[in-house]
């Protein structure tokens with residue numbers, strides 16, 4: 229059923245898709261396609277799970293690993309522009325210290341691995357997640373001098389596990405975009421085709437991991453920001469169950485922790501599905517170790533599979549054939565291999581239910597970091613005359629936020645939230661403790677830069693699971709006809725992260741997972 233608000237919004241969404249989409253397609257179609265070179269170094273093709281053992285067994289020096297990653301990052305960054313600030317020199321020193329510690333033999337191999345499950349593993353971090361002493365302005369020009377005062381809890385956790393921080397990577401201004409560009413570091417590009425976006429807001433991570441220039445990344449997700457860059461760049465990422473991760477050290481932050489916690493979370497991104505649970509186990513809150521029970525083995529034979537392929541709403545673009553094909557090949561695989569039913573879910577997700585509560589959240593850090601606050605409509609006017617320090621999407625978000633609070637009463641928002649929770653219950657009752665849902669991450673592969681404006685609500689494929697707080701894992705499946713990565717999400721009930729992670733590993737085994745094979749022309 230198409231609802232009234234959809235019919236009302238449809239002309240606007242369609243108009244934008246025509247006046248923005250068509251010129252951008254024409255302009256970019258004329259530009260030359262460029263992509264990063266393939267990965268040739270075998271050392272870069274080892275999952276963290278195995279690499280850490282090689283380092284501990286002294287089959288490879290940690291210093292060698294880190295310097296090869298530095299080489300790869302330096303080779304791809306001129307094309308993708310993903311780095312906000314690097315710390316290669318310090319990383320190499322830390323790598324030498326790791327080698328030193330291992331050769332001293334004070335701890336056995338097993339002791340080393342259990343104390344430091346990521347010993348010597350290179351890790352990259354989204355700039356909005358605080359790393360002590362490094363840039364932490366989330367791409368905002370006003371906050372460009374903001375430095376991380378302390379490590380975020382999840383950064384502390386990965387450092388304690390022995391990982392070596394390489395750099396902080398680019399985000400859109402205040403993470404408020406599904407693409408990655410800002411007025412401090414500029415545009416981050418897709419490693420498969422620099423005319424296209426890497427997605428956002430964890431876009432710097434997506435680009436580096438996609439290009440094989442990082443092994444594990446940490447990102448954040450309030451409306452698809454972990455999953456969309458993963459889908460566009462051909463990697464894995466996991467949005468954990470709501471509230472399972474400490475939110476300390478993220479900029480922007482929010483005063484209304486209750487509602488913020490409903491939608492927002494940080495999580496791991498990786499090239500290899502096997503590395504997601506390893507990273508997740510390290511960063512979850514201690515009290516969630518038992519709840520998520522990530523070590524418990526998942527028997528895929530006992531899972532129930534569901535899928536959804538619906539075109540979510542008239543406000544959302546239809547799912548591309550390439551995405552449809554990927555979804556179908558996964559469905560066919562599980563049907564064939566496990567002789568199990570993969571049932572189509574009867575569930576209509578509504579962009580309205582999931583986006584209004586998000587827009588209505590109050591008390592988030594705004595566009596004015598250390599400057600006097602200004603009226604958002606004045607800011608919009610300044611923007612139109614090229615006088616604003618903010619970006620289009622930053623201004624746009626706060627205008628929408630202001631309009632939402634003006635025109636949708638608190639009571640109405642509460643009503644919508646109740647409906648949203650009812651919809652979640654309906655879905656969770658179907659999934660139970662042994663069900664997973666296969667669903668597109670986004671209707672298309674990576675589009676040209678700035679085209680998300682013409683596809684405003686396409687991200688509702690992702691945002692719905694923020695609103696519900698459900699765990700969701702993006703899995704790369706293969707390539708579209710244009711040679712761009714496509715992926716799907718695997719979703720489970722809250723606290724059943726291990727199910728979607730186990731299915732991701734199976735999908736990696738069958739469909740090949742991450743492989744960086746751009747077709748240059």
Ligand SMILES: *[C@@H]1O[C@H](CO)[C@@H](O)[C@H](O)[C@H]1NC(C)=O
Nearest residue numbers: 536537538539540545546547
């Ligand atoms: C989605 O829309 C496309 C184009 O209109 C159509 O071909 C496809 O069958 C639709 N898919 C579903 C599941 O409704």
Ligand SMILES: *[C@@H]1O[C@H](CO)[C@@H](O)[C@H](O)[C@H]1NC(C)=O
Nearest residue numbers: 590603604605629630631633
């Ligand atoms: C919306 O903008 C008006 C000024 O036009 C301002 O008074 C009001 O505080 C703003 N509301 C929010 C929630 O930002």
